Amino acid sequence: MESLELKRVASQVRRDIVRMVSAVNSGHPGGSLGCTDFLTVLYFDIMKHTPTPFDMDGVNQDLFFLSNGHISPVWYSVLARSGYFPVQELDGFRKLGSKLQGHPSTDKKLPGIRMASGSLGQGLSCALGAAETKKLNNDNSIVFTLHGDGELQEGQVWEAAMYASAKKVDNLIATIDYNGRQIDGDVEDVLSLGNLKAKWEAFGWLTFEMDGHNIDEIKNTLIEAKNNLGQGKPIVIIMKTEMGKGVDFMEGSHKWHGVAPNPEQLKDALSQLEETLGDY
Amino acid sequence: MIEFEIFGNKDTRSGFGEGLHELGKTNENVVALCADLTGSLKMDAFAKDFSNRFFQVGIAEANMIGMAAGMTIGNKIPYTGTFANFSTGRVYDQIRQSVAYSNKNVKICASHAGLTLGEDGATHQILEDIGMMKMLPNMTVIVPADFNQTKQATIAIADHQGPVYLRFGRPVMPIFIRPDAKFEVGKADVLIEGSDVTIVACGHMVWKSIEAARILEEKGISVELINMHTIKPLDENTLLKSLAKTKCVVTAEEHMMAGGLGESVAQVITKNILVPQEFVAVNDSFGESGTPMELMTKYNIDTADIVNASEKVISRKK
Numbered sequence: 001m002e003s004l005e006l007k008r009v010a011s012q013v014r015r016d017i018v019r020m021v022s023a024v025n026s027g028h029p030g031g032s033l034g035c036t037d038f039l040t041v042l043y044f045d046i047m048k049h050t051p052t053p054f055d056m057d058g059v060n061q062d063l064f065f066l067s068n069g070h071i072s073p074v075w076y077s078v079l080a081r082s083g084y085f086p087v088q089e090l091d092g093f094r095k096l097g098s099k100l101q102g103h104p105s106t107d108k109k110l111p112g113i114r115m116a117s118g119s120l121g122q123g124l125s126c127a128l129g130a131a132e133t134k135k136l137n138n139d140n141s142i143v144f145t146l147h148g149d150g151e152l153q154e155g156q157v158w159e160a161a162m163y164a165s166a167k168k169v170d171n172l173i174a175t176i177d178y179n180g181r182q183i184d185g186d187v188e189d190v191l192s193l194g195n196l197k198a199k200w201e202a203f204g205w206l207t208f209e210m211d212g213h214n215i216d217e218i219k220n221t222l223i224e225a226k227n228n229l230g231q232g233k234p235i236v237i238i239m240k241t242e243m244g245k246g247v248d249f250m251e252g253s254h255k256w257h258g259v260a261p262n263p264e265q266l267k268d269a270l271s272q273l274e275e276t277l278g279d280y
Numbered sequence: 281m282i283e284f285e286i287f288g289n290k291d292t293r294s295g296f297g298e299g300l301h302e303l304g305k306t307n308e309n310v311v312a313l314c315a316d317l318t319g320s321l322k323m324d325a326f327a328k329d330f331s332n333r334f335f336q337v338g339i340a341e342a343n344m345i346g347m348a349a350g351m352t353i354g355n356k357i358p359y360t361g362t363f364a365n366f367s368t369g370r371v372y373d374q375i376r377q378s379v380a381y382s383n384k385n386v387k388i389c390a391s392h393a394g395l396t397l398g399e400d401g402a403t404h405q406i407l408e409d410i411g412m413m414k415m416l417p418n419m420t421v422i423v424p425a426d427f428n429q430t431k432q433a434t435i436a437i438a439d440h441q442g443p444v445y446l447r448f449g450r451p452v453m454p455i456f457i458r459p460d461a462k463f464e465v466g467k468a469d470v471l472i473e474g475s476d477v478t479i480v481a482c483g484h485m486v487w488k489s490i491e492a493a494r495i496l497e498e499k500g501i502s503v504e505l506i507n508m509h510t511i512k513p514l515d516e517n518t519l520l521k522s523l524a525k526t527k528c529v530v531t532a533e534e535h536m537m538a539g540g541l542g543e544s545v546a547q548v549i550t551k552n553i554l555v556p557q558e559f560v561a562v563n564d565s566f567g568e569s570g571t572p573m574e575l576m577t578k579y580n581i582d583t584a585d586i587v588n589a590s591e592k593v594i595s596r597k598k
Binding site for chain 2 (some may be wrong): 056057059060063065069105106107114115116117118119121122123124125126127128129130131132133134137139155156159160162163166167
């Protein structure tokens, strides 16, 4: 897909995010807005996937695991906009009886979701399992993941990181949303990750860095990462993002991690985001 | 005289190892993961003969559970193996989110459960695992009675869609389940028919209950013994049919009284038929180092305890 078109999709996804969280006065807009460009490029331009009929096993399809499940609004919007389910269903976000649970889950059978997430640190392990199964099935498609940077404080991530390189899981591309923020403040102040790139490299991963708001750079980095698969190393992309990207009063502050805009603020936010594909 | 044909003496973990190896031959979708306890879990034969389907994850149980959940995507049936303590308490949240809530077809296989782990002491003697696992929606909980039944259950759960917790142990115990018996998830075995008291047991306590039934028989007490190998879902029909006859029950398990088999039985009783119940279980205590049989005696889960509980519960009927 052309970059201009991807930008139009991303603008609509951002509108969906702020409308969804505002409607129920609940949810996580900050990280969702920050990962919008990445997930838009991934689903609309990079992944080989069949939205419908949704197949849980996903054999011969690229798979995506969202480990930082609290940014469900961006994932739900991207899934709906890429055809997994009707966009009208976004209206059910966090409402009783809806398939769009606060954090992603499989038990309400929302197409596109293969694993529950929310309790942090588990997604990389699940993705490794899926990647190992693909190898057993002689399935050459790719497993993608996304993780928060604060989430890397969970020890399980590093258990998985150690496994992936030791066992040469080279059909997987992990991405870190490196926005430097977590609930209690800056990651640097809460519990510094130190030299993140050096950490991943020390764990044996091939490491890329990219600007998570430059559509062309995201495309090119993902393509380059794909070209480096199958060489005995897992791949991680450290993606620099701005929490709340696209809505000026949310940008760069951890305060919008888990707070919804009020009706006034929603109006302000929507005035900054072009409606391109039609609101749900 | 209560007679059982004995087919030798073995540990239940070896039944798991044999069952897993059998599955390696018969079901190409079965894969196994182990956290550095391949020998203890008797997974060596599978690891050797099906090395491409065996995943050594190292001492990283959380990653093992997550990987197992992910491996189901693409139709594999993962069996994880480590001690019961590290299979449950250490990874409860991983099981809760990635296995149970996500309803993945993972078989969590746990050895060295309970006091009979012995000399390693309380750090390793988990007595809360049945409770933790049975509380999880979607989870099936199985505690087979002997070597043969553990092997049969290991094979049977491959055909049972959904998460399973399979609990077994270390001590060598008599084998009394027929080698050709068919294991049915959720269907209890009535091992002895009787009329005075129902004993409901699981795991190693089934053999202890057979010993107790023989002693009680000599005292003129007729025991009905139910091997409740599946704790969740509990076979309420078999239980209630027996209770209608005997009007009292003793539950026997190598587990904490809170959260175990006895508690599940008590729920059925209070909802259906009010009869007295006595619990043979560990009473709110950690274990300690010792031989398995010394520990069963000290923590009141031995043959004599089942005999005493049976006599007491019968007296409470009047």
